[in-house]
Amino acid sequence: TLSGKTALVTGSTSGIGLGIARTLAAEGANVLLNGFGDAGEIAQLQKDLASEFGIKVDYHHADMSKPDQIEAMIAYAGEKFGGVDILVNNAGIQYVANIDEFPVEKWDAIIAINLTSAFHTTRLVLPRMRANNWGRIINLASVHGLVASAGKSAYVAAKHGLIGLTKTTALETASTGITANAICPGFVLTPLVQKQVDDRAAKDGISNEEAKKALLADKQPSHEFVTPEELGAMAVFLCSEAARQVRGVAWNMDGGWVAQ
Ligand code: NAD
Incomplete structure (x- = not known):
């Protein structure tokens, strides 16, 4: 159980971050949510998580591309929860284009959000974790931290970098x-x-379902998507005492993608 611990999950208003926040909450951790979205929906999400799991939930709006806002969020975590015990660096964006056509501002945004933000959160939470001699830092990299795909230069560079940061932190x-x-x-x-499914459907003139199958067929041998809940279960294991000698690894959960 993670009761009494506080988890900060960046980019947890949607997708994988939300799935991981839910799974950690189910284990009893208090949760500080972060990410963009409709204020009313985020307030509802806070209420739902708190009542479903009987934990404390709060939210901070920090834009992860802005170091001063990240500092404000970590200070807020200190005021509200006494600090962060479990840091999940999850916020991330994607943009697909070949390098010679890649918009410079998209490159900068991807490096800032998918890589540099994790440096800032990590440097700011470590002093408290060191004082407690306990902490868990989980970085949401990607198979694109291990191998590349054409069209994803900034994302692949950021995710490879994030794995490097993970190893150094470890x-x-x-x-x-x-x-x-x-x-x-x-x-x-x-x-x-x-969004990549939609782009594929438009480019090849196929349906949404066909585009999902085509995307998976290109890369993921299981032909099935991984789910946020499955990733949440892996995060819970990494938070457990049994995982205390798991250090500096990059664990794929990828339907066989990198085994090829
Ligand atoms: P998503 O778009 O569903 O969620 C992204 C979250 O990050 C949202 O909550 C969004 O509000 C937040 N976010 C985006 N920019 C932000 C910013 N500047 N500041 C604060 N929050 C911001 O995406 P997802 O698929 O759940 O991706 C989550 C993470 O998992 C990303 O790091 C992504 O690279 C990684 N990932 C996703 C996949 C996949 O197939 N979906 C695969 C491998 C890795």
């Missing part, structure tokens, strides 16, 4: 009760991937 905390690891999902059907 080494710097290796003799403590703090662990740092990365999770590398294959395709998960969230809004981030639905």
